[in-house]
Amino acid sequence: MERTTSAPRPTTHDILRRRRFFAAILAIIPHTLTESERQVRVDMCRKLLDRKRTVDWTSFIIAQNEKSLEAYTKGKKFNNRQKVKHAVDEWIASRPSSFWMNGISALSSRWRDVVAKEGHYLDY
DSSP states (O other): OHHHHTOOHHHHHHHHHHTTOOOOSOSOOOSOOOHHHHHHHHHHHHHHHHHHHHOOOGGGOOOOOTHHHHHHHTTOOOOSHHHHHHHHHHHHHHSOHHHHHHHHHHHHHHHHHHHHTTTOOOOO
16 A cells, blocks of 8 residues: 555554554465464464454454555555545545455454464465
């Protein structure tokens, strides 16, 4: 997204944080995780799956592929923070509620996939 908007990464992340958006899972995971890194990944996914069963916290998470935002801003250039914020706000408003629900609903299955693949790289 930073490359597409020509906005610095901290600016983009700050805007998303202020809107109470939080990263649910990294979209890019190194192909060469060590055994201990894979185990940490699997353990974290197991903990998230356990937590999801007991607490309704997924309603606070926006988990959708950023490619949609990247496509929305493709070719646009922003020369100040306010213009980046406006573009992100427009994009958020343009998405139907199903867009957000699909991303949130996919979390559990993705965490299960990580556990099933023992932390190895997943290609969605």
